[in-house]
Amino acid sequence: MKTSDETHVPLEGYGEPDHEEMMLRAHGFRDRLHTRRSVRNFKPKPVARDVIEACVATAASAPSGANHQPWYFACVDTPERRHEIRLAAEAEEREFYGGRASADWLDALAPIGTDADKPYMDVAPVLICIFAQRRGGVDPGDDKKNYYIHESVGIATGFLLAALHEAGLATLVHTPNPMSFLNRICGRPETEKPYLIVVAGHPADDAMVPRHALKKKPLSEVMRWL
Numbered sequence: 001m002k003t004s005d006e007t008h009v010p011l012e013g014y015g016e017p018d019h020e021e022m023m024l025r026a027h028g029f030r031d032r033l034h035t036r037r038s039v040r041n042f043k044p045k046p047v048a049r050d051v052i053e054a055c056v057a058t059a060a061s062a063p064s065g066a067n068h069q070p071w072y073f074a075c076v077d078t079p080e081r082r083h084e085i086r087l088a089a090e091a092e093e094r095e096f097y098g099g100r101a102s103a104d105w106l107d108a109l110a111p112i113g114t115d116a117d118k119p120y121m122d123v124a125p126v127l128i129c130i131f132a133q134r135r136g137g138v139d140p141g142d143d144k145k146n147y148y149i150h151e152s153v154g155i156a157t158g159f160l161l162a163a164l165h166e167a168g169l170a171t172l173v174h175t176p177n178p179m180s181f182l183n184r185i186c187g188r189p190e191t192e193k194p195y196l197i198v199v200a201g202h203p204a205d206d207a208m209v210p211r212h213a214l215k216k217k218p219l220s221e222v223m224r225w226l
Ligand code: IYR
Pocket: 093, 096, 109, 112, 114, 115, 116, 174, 175, 176, 177
């Protein structure tokens, strides 16, 4: 039996399930995540902070470059601040839809039916503003260079979306560009890059989602064995 030393501890948590059990779990997780949709119609019903905290804890357990955990989750649930974010985001989106976006890009978005209005940012109870830290380290107060920031924060965001979905919440990834206004509104330093906003809450009873998003590529197009 392995024992702990200065730098390593025994691995825990892997039960070596048999094939049947693995398929059961893999299919179960696949089927759960297949029901996730990007939702733009929310209920104004509040979500308890401890639910969001548990989901952020899942996100924050993600692997990261040198385990520096180069992320910060500014969770906004006050209506005034959500409104402030909405107004700033819509200002950028008006520029985007009004000329900054290429014709190709607008064509690609047409089936989703988005425009510069983001009323759901006032309606959904929580906006999770994710920041990527260029500097940091494992311990509080560290000021080391961080590595693979985008990869790390992207993985953590995936964990977060899966956790929120599993908790029964609808989500939308929103990326106004540029979004440096988030540093000001969330009080984050300039060394942090706003990565994206995850809008979270209960879906509206009459929520509709784009048919376009149901079309997922078959496995044969996204993978092969070599
Ligand atoms: N950020 C804009 C535009 C947008 C871009 C992509 I790529 C999308 O998949 C969806 C929207 C907006 O939120 O409207």
